[in-house]
Structure formats: structure tokens, C-alpha cells
Amino acid sequence: xxxxxxxxxxxxxxxxxxxxxxxxxxxxxxxxYETFPVVTTTGILLEIGNAFSRTNRKQAVQIIQYFxxxxxxxxxxxxxxLFKNSLEIYKKHSxxxxxxxxxxSFAVMRTRKIKTALAFDHHFEQSGYFLxx
Numbered sequence: 001x002x003x004x005x006x007x008x009x010x011x012x013x014x015x016x017x018x019x020x021x022x023x024x025x026x027x028x029x030x031x032x033y034e035t036f037p038v039v040t041t042t043g044i045l046l047e048i049g050n051a052f053s054r055t056n057r058k059q060a061v062q063i064i065q066y067f068x069x070x071x072x073x074x075x076x077x078x079x080x081x082l083f084k085n086s087l088e089i090y091k092k093h094s095x096x097x098x099x100x101x102x103x104x105s106f107a108v109m110r111t112r113k114i115k116t117a118l119a120f121d122h123h124f125e126q127s128g129y130f131l132x133x
Contacts, residue, residue, distance in 0.1 A: 008040075012063060115130055117129055
């Protein structure tokens with residue numbers, strides 16, 4: 001069984017936006033890991049909705065619906081417990097520039113023992129995870 005990969009906002013944006021500096025890398029990764037199960041969070045999907053709200057709302061809806069219904073995708077909802085755990089990570093690492101959604105991602109990755117993220121954000125590496133190559 002293939003190990004799941006965590007999907008971050010920046011990866012999805014790069015995949016969709018042909019002008020993104022990471023677009024070609026995102027396309028490469030999407031082909032390389034197309035059969036792997038993926039995990040993301042409602043926080044990431046909220047960021048996707050926000051990122052495309054002015055330029056491509058229809059695409060945002062398609063992406064969100066895909067993650068919500070695809071068999072190979074798991075969306076972890078933000079619960080009170082997950083939020084508290086994430087806030088603890090956020091508070092503990094005040095020396096970092098990690099956002100709260102990053103900390104939610106790290107909490108989910110730790111709980112689910114996910115080691116690798118489809119991401120272009122060095123914060124994942126700072127937190128001890130690997131970026132998919």
C-alpha cells in the first residue's frame with residue numbers, strides 16, 4: 001500500500017496557475033504521485049476558495065468538490081481538538097513564521113503519521129517533514 005501524501009495550498013495553486021513559479025514542478029509531481037492516496041484539511045480547502053475567489057471561483061469549486069468526493073482523497077475537518085493541538089504548535093514555535101493553517105497541517109500529518117507533503121513551503125521541512133520530489 002502506498003503511503004499517503006499531504007496536499008498543501010501552494011501545490012494546488014501551482015498546479016492550476018500556469019504562471020506560478022512552481023507550475024512545471026507541480027505538473028511533474030502530479031504525474032509521479034497520481035496513484036498515491038492524498039490527505040488535506042478543510043483549512044487548506046478554505047485557502048483554495050480564498051485564493052481563487054476573484055480569479056477563478058469555478059475552478060476553486062471543482063477542486064474543493066474533487067477533494068470532498070474522490071475515493072483517493074481524505075479531507076480532515078477542523079475539530080475543537082485539532083484546533084487546540086494546532087494552536088499549541090503555533091504558540092510553541094513563535095520563533096517561526098508558520099501560519100495557523102500550517103500548524104493544522106502539521107498536527108494532521110503527525111497524527112496520521114504522514115511524512116511527505118506535496119508542497120513548496122519550506123515550513124514543512126522546518127517542522128520535520130519531507131517535500132515530495
